[in-house]
Amino acid sequence: MRLSKEVLYAALVLVTLGTACTNKEISQDDPDQTSGNCSPLETRQANAPEQKPAFAGQTRACAMTSATAITVEVITKGLEKPWAVEPLPDGSLLVTEKPGRLRIVSATGTVSEPITGLPAVDARGQGGLLDVALSPNFNSNNTIFWSFAEPRSGGNATSVARGVLSTDRKSLSDVRVIFRAMPTYNGTMHYGSRLAFGPDGMLYVTLGERSDLEIRPQAQHMDSHMGKVLRITSDGAAAPGNPFTGQAGALPEIWSVGHRNVQSSAFDAEGKLWIVEMGPQGGDELNLVEKGKNYGWPLVTYGEEYSGSPVPNAVTAKAGFEQPVYYWDPVIAPSGAQFYTGTAFPEWRNNLFVGGLKDKFLVRLKIENNKVTGEEHLLKDRNQRIRDVKQGPDGALYVVTDQSNGELWRISPKR
Template identity: 80%
Template sequence: MRTSLTLLHSFVFVALMASSCSNKETAQEDPSQNPAPTGPNNCTPLETRTANAPDQKPAFAGQTRACGITTSAKLNVTVLARGLEKPWAVEPLPDGSLLVTEKPGRLLIVSSTGDKGQPITGLPAVDARGQGGLLDVALSPNFASDRTIFWSFSEPRTGGNGTSVARGVLSADRRSLEQVRVIFRALPTYNGTLHYGSRLAFGPDNMLYVTLGERSDLEIRPQAQQMNSHMGKIVRITTDGAPAPGNPFTGQAGTLPEIWSVGHRNVQAAAFDPAGKLWVVEMGPRGGDELNLIEKGKNYGWPLVTYGVEYSGSPVPNSVTAKEGFEQPVYYWDPVIAPSGAQFYTGTAFPEWQGNLFVGGMKDQRLVRLKIENGKVTGEEHLLKERGQRIRDVRQGPDGALYIVTDQSNGELWKITPQQ
């Protein structure tokens, strides 16, 4: 897709105006209120605000504005730690302590009682401008025996930066990383500060799935549809960084063998469900955040097929909401939630949450709970709104509690349990 120089200049102006302290996905909006419509299931949808793209229509009933649902259990929120600088990810360890990444480039361990350790040494440098920095962290499937962790980060490179994945062995005293090496670099390198994607998720096949943003700008955005680029893709690699066996495009000329799926914008939320299926929650433009069930080799449309509009309010150039050969989202939000972090609940602390998907919401500062039945969203709940903090990541601990980090300069780590 090609665009005129005038349109490019307009986009750059809008991007500069929208960035500042908040990234574009999380710019606050104040849409007007409308009377609550009746949804397809004869209920009042949880979302009743005016859509950013009111002329766009869902492809099927229940694709947006699901029925509101309510958790019966009362929640207890324990603030385990304060003073975290822009935490991006939380990863529970087997002993109940938690790994936390901070965007400026620090990785630390917080004990189960909230004691913050010193930053772990041995990490490579990060480019922490804009949306970049030290991003996700994940334990090796064999962490109990190999003490290996994986992390994603925006790596400074000649000519710009890019999303990279590294691995290292946590020392016995948990103060440093050893045998550190970068195992994957998203290409091409680009001189920008937006849309790194960067969630890591190990599948039941023990392969590492990495979500990669398309870097936002109009000049590089079309690469989300180009098979010789990692931009706007989900890749599937081995723990050594090689293309995983069985990838859908292996051996195809002009195609990167790591690619698992195509046509993504900026995925910062990814989780496997109890049946082993990969779901991602993708930041859309203004309107059109998407919940997608990821299937091998499928194309999810961006920037050709999308719900929502540009931040300027103009249509996404040359786009439609549905087109043959492109996957529809299982669900979408308009207005957006700015999703980051995802977890399917499998614990016993909250029996009514079994199988539900939890998603961090940054723009409206809440934790989103989705009830999914037969591949469709049948209920939505917004939790923790009263705390007024941008939820960046949510993970389940071995104790069945949910652990959350908030995207603030003075960020917090929360533990969510039922009230006794």
């Protein structure tokens, strides 16, 4: 039986429409696709190419480029392994140096003598004097908080202290260690250690799992602070409303579980806490941290060991564990984070900035509806490891570089 031309044409249309619908479904649902019709910023070979993202846009976001020209001013040089920068209300800046010194740098680059009164630090390996944060009531109480690798009998661990900065800004008084992470461990890696006050007035502390295979599983143990985000009061007590308070065998300071080494944390304009954690090779993660959630490490992770071997007994997805909002493969080695809220760079409003140690750049992420929709790498021409980034009261971004001869930069619009 011969088909009419009209029937053949109708059949052809149906086949074409079916193919188009199938192609559309693939483009929307294939996790290998980037977030939209764009060129991804990252084009290098992945460390773990056999691993696939859980959803479109979870890795290799669209490349974007800032329209605003920037000026990078070197405020000062000669800082020894600066780890954190914290702008003060008058435009000067607190800077920590990993060997154990806290200094104030003026807006014009004058560097103070070390502020006296800090307790001893264990500055071996990744340890030392780490983050610093102002009290939410700094203008009235002159109180600051800092984290450090504290030397202890049998090893060390991350501790948090507070003290009152003198009027002449040369010393600290009423210095108290308000929190000590447990257990003590004889190692030199993965202290985590970012401090961020939330809109609830509580202090959120990020902690690493200390890296070594023998202690790494404690990121999943509720009787250990290792590999956790904590929520404490300004006096160091477990904050009211924490998710595991009263649970047998669980430490009451714990807010979230299953982190590897978190050196980046920041609250967005809506009061949500985001962290960027150093993962294994090919597994750096951006996570939206929520009360009581488990973020997987070392059971659920992307990437591989730095040796190139698989992470033992790990999978990339498992029921009951949170997926990262975004991950990098290859990694960026993230440290420091800041959501931009100023007016100096209108196009950067609500973007997240993250320091990159490995490839020596500052990462800018555009986040929409809790998904990364664009990524840019800034300051690559500077070829320095970015350890921390903070927004100053003038709307500029301030950066410290992780060098023996470290620098403090001010990033502002080009005039």
